Amino acid sequence: MSTGRFPTLYPLAAACALLFASAPTLADERADWPEEVLLGTASLGGTYQVYGDGLVTRLIDELGIDAVSQATGGPYHNMTLVHTGEAELGLVTLGPARELWDGEAEFAPGEEMRDVRALFPMYQTPFHVVTLAGSGIESIADLSGKRVGVGPMGGTCAAYWPQFLEALGVEDVHLQYADANHLADYLTSRLSDAFAFCAGLPIRAFERLERRRDVHMFGLTEQEQSTLLDTFPVSAFEIPADTYASMDAPHASVSFWNFAIGHKDLPESFVYELMKLVLDHPDAMTEIHPAAIETRAEHLDKNGVIWFHPGAVRYYEEQGLEVPAEMLPPEMRPAEDADDEDASDTED
Numbered sequence: 300m301s302t303g304r305f306p307t308l309y310p311l312a313a314a315c316a317l318l319f320a321s322a323p324t325l326a327d328e329r330a331d332w333p334e335e336v337l338l339g340t341a342s343l344g345g346t347y348q349v350y351g352d353g354l355v356t357r358l359i360d361e362l363g364i365d366a367v368s369q370a371t372g373g374p375y376h377n378m379t380l381v382h383t384g385e386a387e388l389g390l391v392t393l394g395p396a397r398e399l400w401d402g403e404a405e406f407a408p409g410e411e412m413r414d415v416r417a418l419f420p421m422y423q424t425p426f427h428v429v430t431l432a433g434s435g436i437e438s439i440a441d442l443s444g445k446r447v448g449v450g451p452m453g454g455t456c457a458a459y460w461p462q463f464l465e466a467l468g469v470e471d472v473h474l475q476y477a478d479a480n481h482l483a484d485y486l487t488s489r490l491s492d493a494f495a496f497c498a499g500l501p502i503r504a505f506e507r508l509e510r511r512r513d514v515h516m517f518g519l520t521e522q523e524q525s526t527l528l529d530t531f532p533v534s535a536f537e538i539p540a541d542t543y544a545s546m547d548a549p550h551a552s553v554s555f556w557n558f559a560i561g562h563k564d565l566p567e568s569f570v571y572e573l574m575k576l577v578l579d580h581p582d583a584m585t586e587i588h589p590a591a592i593e594t595r596a597e598h599l600d601k602n603g604v605i606w607f608h609p610g611a612v613r614y615y616e617e618q619g620l621e622v623p624a625e626m627l628p629p630e631m632r633p634a635e636d637a638d639d640e641d642a643s644d645t646e647d
Contacts, residue, residue: 301405304532307323309587313473321540322555326502326644328566328568329568329569330568331566331568331569331642331647332364332543332566332568332569333364333387333565333566333569334365334388335364335366335367336358336364336365336366336386336388337366337367337368337369337380337385337386337388338351338354338355338365338366338367338368338369338387338388338389338390339351339368339371339376339377339380339381339386339388339390339555340352340368340369340370340371340377340388340390341370341371341372341373341374341377341390341451341454342370342372342373342450342451342454342477342478342479342480343370343478343479343480343503344478344479344480344481344483344496344502344503344507345373345450345454345478345479345496345498345502345503346422346424346499346500346502346503346588346590347373347390347498347499347557348368349587349588350368350390350421350499350587350588350590350591351368351502352368352561353586353587353588354368354577354587355367355368355585357509357576357577357583357587358573358576360578362572362573362576365585369595370478371387371389371453372451372452372453372454373392373394373395373450373451373453373454373455373456373457374389374390374391374392374394374395374396374397374453374454374455374539375399375404375406375453375454375458376453377389377390377560378391378395378396378399378412378415378560379399379407379412380399380563381414381415381560381561381562382399382412382413382414382415382508383414384414384562386562387561387562387565388559388560388561388562389415389559389560389561390417390421390557390558390559390560391557391558391559391560392424392455392555392556392557393532393555393556393557393558393601393602393603393604394455394458394459394531394532394533394555395455395458396415396558396560396604396625397532397604398604399411399412400412400413400415400604400605402441405449410450413606414562414563414564415560415561415562415563415605416560416561416562416563416565416570416605416606416607416608416611416628417558417559417560417602417605417606417607417608417611417626418558418559418560418561418573418574418606418607418610418611419558419559419560419574419577419578419596419599419611420556420557420593420594420595420598420599420602421427421437421499421556421557421558421559421590421591421593421594422556422557422590422591422592422593422594423499423534423536423554423555423556423557423590423593424455424497424498424499424555424556424557425497425518425536425538425552425553425554426456426459426460426463426495426496426497426518426519426553427495427496427502427505427516427517427518427538427550427552428442428493428494428495428496428516428517428518429486429493429494429496429508429509429516430486430493430494430514430515430516431486431487431512431513431514431515432512432513432514432515432516433513434492434493434515436492436493436515437515437517438517438520439464439467439469439517439519439520439523439588440467440469442464442472442492442493442495443468443469443470443471443472444470444471444472444473445472445473445492445493446475446490446491446492446493446641447460447464447472447473447474447475447491447493447494447495448474448475448476448477448482448485448486448491448493448494448496449461449474449475449476449491449495449496450476450478450479450496450497451478452478454477455497455555456495456496456497456498458592459497459531460474460495460497461474462531463527463531464630466526466530466531467523467526467527467528475491477489479498479502479503479504480504480507482494482496482504482510483504483505483507483508486508486512487508487511487512494508497554497588498590499557499588499590499591500538500539500542500589500590501542501543501589503592505543506543506615509543509544509545512513513545514540514545516543516545516546516550517550518538518550518551518552519550519551519552519553520551521551523551524551524552524553527553528553532555533553533554533555534553534554534556535551535553535554536551536552536553536554537549537550537551537552537622538550538551538552542557556598556601556602557604558601558605560605561573561608563628565598565608566610567608567610567613568610569610570608570609570610570611571610571611571613571614573610574610574611574614574636575614577594578594578595578596578614578618581594583594586638588634590610596614596615596618596620597611597620599615599620599622600623602626603623603626605626606627606628606629607617607622607626607627607628608628609628609630609631612627612628612631
């Protein structure tokens with residue numbers, strides 16, 4: 300029974316109740332989430348595997364979603380898995396991603412893999428070489444005629460090390476393809492002369508090598524670095540002297556940025572919560588792997604290849620960061636921009 304006091308509060312309360320009742324909750328949004336997500340990583344002993352396994356554990360523990368990490372051939376494989384919907388999530392290096400996005404990959408010529416969306420920046424992947432101490436191999440030039448492990452087929456290292464060596468005039472290299480742990484074993488068993496790899500630092504397989512043997516590590520000369528910068532879409536990088544116990548000075552290198560990717564049809568709310576899980580808790584990510592020190596929202600500008608997922612765009616905008624118009628998915632662009640994109644796709 301009304302007492303006549305505060306009569307204007309009743310319509311307001313009713314309106315608020317109606318608003319809260321109609322607003323979707325996270326529980327409501329989760330109804331559209333996938334029952335299980337598969338995350339493509341890379342070879343055992345590489346940084347992708349460590350980073351991906353840790354991320355999957357956080358998805359299970361903190362988002363309560365069934366998640367599985369899968370060792371794969373690396374970025375080329377992951378991009379393909381996510382594009383085809385065989386995996387919901389993956390980790391890619393932007394060099395290989397650009398080839399597949401533009402339909403320029405040798406194994407899938409003309410197929411533009413554009414059902415993929417960028418999520419968050421991970422870290423940079425520099426290129427580095429390790430040999431056994433006393434091998435006589437002290438530099439890139441010394442790799443001529445040698446047996447050199449370059450990672451698994453389909454990985455960034457296996458794709459680019461042969462190209463780098465050719466551009467640097469290193470000839471008659473006998474390339475070996477396997478995962479990082481196996482190539483480390485090849486070196487200690489003297490089945491390889493050198494192990495040339497690329498991954499977020501420190502590379503676990505390199506750390507394992509130097510615990511077991513006396514090793515020598517080296518990068519590029521200034522001239523070699525300059526040649527690769529002029530020839531490939533890479534960035535200059537310096538491997539810090541304290542990265543490994545076997546190093547006593549910084550090493551010049553080149554690098555690609557890595558990004559997490561997801562299928563374009565993943566629910567926006569799921570991707571948004573994933574972005575928060577990763578980027579709002581940097582310490583948790585660096586506990587997984589030190590390379591995650593670069594897993595920061597402000598590095599979104601390093602991606603100029605893959606359109607961002609709407610859930611990622613929502614997160615960045617809430618952080619006060621602007622996603623460039625050309626990196627927005629077509630459905631989030633002004634109509635004229637989306638029409639221009641459709642026209643260019645048709646012309647190709």
